[in-house]
Amino acid sequence: MIIRSAVARRLFSNPSSCPSSYSWCTTTSTRSSLSSSLVDQKRSSSSSSSAVGVGLPAYMRAAVFWEPNKPLTIEEFHIPRPKSGEILIKTKACGVCHSDLHVLKGELPFASPCVVGHEITGEIVEHGPATDKKTTERLPIGSHVVGAFIMPCGSCFFCSKGHDDLCEDFFAYNRAKGTLYDGETRLFLRSSGKPVYMYSMGGLAEYCVVPANALTILPKSLPYTESAILGCAVFTAYGAMAHAAEIRPGDSVAVVGIGGVGSSCLQIARAFGASDIIAVDVQDEKLQKAKLFGATHAINAAKEDAVEKIMELTGGKGVDVAVEALGKPQTFLQCVQSVRDGGKAVFIGLTAAGAVGEVDINRLVRRKIKIIGSYGARARQDLPKIVRLAESGIFDLSSAVSRRYKFEESDTAFHDLNQGSIVGRAVVEIM
Structure with a gap:
């Protein structure tokens, strides 16, 4: 892991109004x-x-x-x-x-x-x-x-x-x-x-x-x-991890939704030297494969409370970065609730037009939670x-x-x- 992270740092230092329907031609x-x-x-x-x-x-x-x-x-x-x-x-x-x-x-x-x-x-x-x-x-x-x-x-x-x-x-x-x-x-x-x-x-x-x-x-x-x-898949994940999350060696990371983009987030988190890498999904098959991509822990959100388990794994503090790669209001809330004080909640999953996610405003303000959207690299x-x-x-x-x-x-x-x-x-x- 140390060798892998060092290589990654050498290679990748400084990762530094639409109408609701359309006809043949809009104008x-x-x-x-x-x-x-x-x-x-x-x-x-x-x-x-x-x-x-x-x-x-x-x-x-x-x-x-x-x-x-x-x-x-x-x-x-x-x-x-x-x-x-x-x-x-x-x-x-x-x-x-x-x-x-x-x-x-x-x-x-x-x-x-x-x-x-x-x-x-x-x-x-x-x-x-x-x-x-x-x-x-x-x-x-x-x-x-x-x-x-x-x-x-x-x-x-x-x-x-x-x-x-x-x-x-x-x-x-x-x-x-x-x-x-x-x-x-x-x-x-x-x-x-x-x-x-x-x-x-x-x-x-x-x-x-x-x-x-x-x-x-x-x-x-x-x-x-x-x-x-x-x-x-990798392009989106790289943008999220390098620019939005700004992952640093030793950061703890949770990724919610282990599809093509989510699994890419796991691999890039590992490459950037993250420590605890927690995969969250509702399919055991995806969670098993997540271990191949660098996940150190796997949580089946259909079987246990994902936020409580993340808190348990991080000593009650939450992760430095939580990434939502699914695009659902429920997982939006889970992502925000999973980060530590001063942590980052990064959102890359698209959803149906008009969908709204909820957030605890007082915690957001008092505990300096950062909510960041990321579409790609x-x-x-x-x-x-x-x-x-x-x-x-x-x-x-x-x-x-x-x-x-x-x-x-x-x-x-x-x-x-x-x-x-x-x-x-x-x-x-x-x-």
């Missing part, structure tokens, strides 16, 4: 932009395959979400085209995440129809026109890459300060409208030419367009399938560090990925996730 300007793109796309599709890109097919397949609680369907699309500062990726693998599931169930409003999937690895096959030389040299054609789900524009107020996780364009365009940062999608159905929106890069597809700032090189020693989770600074975590073996990718699905089984993968039958993280293989 007049968006309709105009999409119409222009549609004309361009039709012109492109009427040309030969060579006009699309050297060696590229004219069409691809992607999994489409049409409306809540309806199955994903595999549809054919025109090959998406990158614009300046963007890169076309031949997708190799895409992780199966609860954030996508919230969209599929209608719990998080998002433009539809859309292609979900935001946790990808792949191969660079094309640069957008007029992309700067530094980018093309950093990310040459043929490179293996991993993409972060938060895709920073690189130039807004927050990005200019290094806070990629608060990128204004990402939230204003991608999360609010399902487009990239010119207000246009890159996805058009082959059959009708109609636009389809993008959740992040729309990664559950054979090809996807990703802003270059969201990509980093994936060493060829790391496999495509297992490495897909680096772009969300910082792509340009952190994603290369996360890759090094995996490359050095500090983060165990092979144990973290528990299920693999074929591309045609994408809907089954999300059904299984919704049923709670996936322990750890599942990945759809698109190769």
Whole structure:
């Protein structure tokens, strides 16, 4: 443990308004932009395959979400085209995440129809026109890459300060409208030419367009399938532990909810030198696996009071940091109640829109409890560090990925996730 923590410190020192529903286009300007793109796309599709890109097919397949609680369907699309500062990726693998599931169930409003999937690895096959030389040299054609789900524009107020996780364009365009940062999608159905929106890069597809700032090189020693989770499950956990919690050697940590992100939090807490690492869940199978990820204690919250047990394990003081990775009002309260005076309660689990968590205001004020939200890490600074975590073996990718699905089984993968039958993280293989 001491050796592992020392290595981690050397590698990672200084971890330093949306409408409730959507139609095809949310504004007049968006309709105009999409119409222009549609004309361009039709012109492109009427040309030969060579006009699309050297060696590229004219069409691809992607999994489409049409409306809540309806199955994903595999549809054919025109090959998406990158614009300046963007890169076309031949997708190799895409992780199966609860954030996508919230969209599929209608719990998080998002433009539809859309292609979900935001946790990808792949191969660079094309640069957008007029992309700067530094980018093309950093990310040459043929490179293996991993993409972060938060895709920073690189130039807004927050990005200019290094806070990629608060990128204004990402939230204003991608999360609010399902487009990239010119207000246009890159996805058009082959059959009708109609636009389809993008959740992040729309990664559950054979090809996807990703802003270059969201990509980093994936060493060829790391496999495509297992490495897909680096772009969300590990990326989210790293942001929570390095920036929100600011884990230090010797800290005590509790993680509530041991899914793909929660189990990644355990591994990163171990890498950063945490002492007591307490895993909380309601499934014994997940808790057993948590021990492989670094948990020193496991609590089944369905069988015993999680807060009381955490207090018992910490001599009545509570943990330095409690992380909620599930997204439920009940676990929100458990997380806040589990921290010591002056401690940090960090929240990374998304929930249904409008859900509210309760907190004891007097304790919050008198005992200096810190409540911190964390959505992800910082792509340009952190994603290369996360890759090094995996490359050095500090983060165990092979144990973290528990299920693999074929591309045609994408809907089954999300059904299984919704049923709670996936322990750890599942990945759809698109190769």
